[in-house]
Amino acid sequence: MAKSVSKPPKRVVRGSTSGRPIMALLDLLGRRWTLRILWELRERSLTSRALREACDDASPTVLQARLSDLRDAGLIALQPDGYGLTDTGRELKDTFLPLHRFAERWSKSLAAD
């Protein structure tokens, strides 16, 4: 299911006709499982199957599609020990690592309702 088989030019990203990189990035990260994959790989490499388990047994179809997207985007790479973040991917991870702490506060503010 390489993205080039039947759909002709299909850019790496969708939507962003503007060419603004942030739009391309938001689009990529806004696809199902993308953020989750990056999160699971944040501190260790995982084989495709281990990643599947980590992702609540998501279907392999989407997972492979997302892995393909993320590889095209240069954020992850397939290494001898499985999938892992590239240097660029690690940069990205660092920018939303604070999300973890926010999630805790957010969760509390929801429960406070």
Add this chain to the structure above:
Amino acid sequence: MAKSVSKPPKRVVRGSTSGRPIMALLDLLGRRWTLRILWELRERSLTSRALREACDDASPTVLQARLSDLRDAGLIALQPDGYGLTDTGRELKDTFLPLHRFAERWSKSLAAD
């Protein structure tokens, strides 16, 4: 399809059976248009129609669904001047504002291929 047989209780978030807030957050942000909406509202409120234009004329169906999700999550609210970030939403925005700068570098590293 194990998530829910029909859809009675429909929690705010999907997937996260673990109860870990980060998973709930990643799931919410990983739905199409969610990140984009937050981004567009980052520095001004927008009416639902203005938001639609800002989002490359996304279909109103999903947009309303996402607005509903984000309101349930307490990240945005409908104010007299349109939709805007809540205090919590602004906190979240601050955590991924650095994404903008990353996007620029990332874009360059892609073009360098």
Add this chain to the structure above:
DNA sequence: CTGGTTGCTACATAATATGTAGCATGTCGC
């Protein structure tokens, strides 16, 4: 060769998104 991994794909079914249209409510000038 057997038994185990790996990354990845096929395919039918279910869930989501897209486009286009339109509703109900409100607010303005008149």
Add this chain to the structure above:
DNA sequence: GCGACATGCTACATATTATGTAGCAACCAG
């Protein structure tokens, strides 16, 4: 009051995308 707007939101048929189950070929260890 009226009409002409704009607001938030919804219907619904059509595409697109995800799910779940199964299985492939390649690789390596025993």
